[in-house]
Amino acid sequence: MAQAIGTQVMPQHVREEKKASSGVGYSTFIFVTIILMFVALIYVGSHIHMTELEYKVAAVLNTKEQNLEEQKKLKLEYAMLKSPQRIESIARGKLQMSYPERDQVIVLKNSGE
Numbered sequence: 001m002a003q004a005i006g007t008q009v010m011p012q013h014v015r016e017e018k019k020a021s022s023g024v025g026y027s028t029f030i031f032v033t034i035i036l037m038f039v040a041l042i043y044v045g046s047h048i049h050m051t052e053l054e055y056k057v058a059a060v061l062n063t064k065e066q067n068l069e070e071q072k073k074l075k076l077e078y079a080m081l082k083s084p085q086r087i088e089s090i091a092r093g094k095l096q097m098s099y100p101e102r103d104q105v106i107v108l109k110n111s112g113e
Contacts, residue, residue, distance in 0.1 A: 091097040
C-alpha cells in the first residue's frame, strides 16, 4: 500500500548517508561564503582608502599650484620694489635727496697700494 501512494521506503543507512553528506555541503558553503565576504570587505576597504588618498593628493596638488602662483606674484612685486627708478623717485620725493655736486664728492685712494 505504501508503494501505491507513491512514497518509497528507504533503508536506514541510506537516509543517514544523505543527512551526513548534506550537512558537510552546507558547512562548506557557509565557510566559502564567509571567506568571500571577507575578501569583498577587504577589497572595498582598500578601494575606499585609495579614493581618500586620491582626494588628499588632489588637495595637495591644488595647494602647490596656489603656492606657485603666489610665489610668482611675490617675485614680480619684489622686482618692482627694488627697481632703481622707484628707489630714486622715493629718494627725491619723500626724502628730499638730490645728486651731489662736483665739489661735494670726495674720492678716497686705496690705502693698500
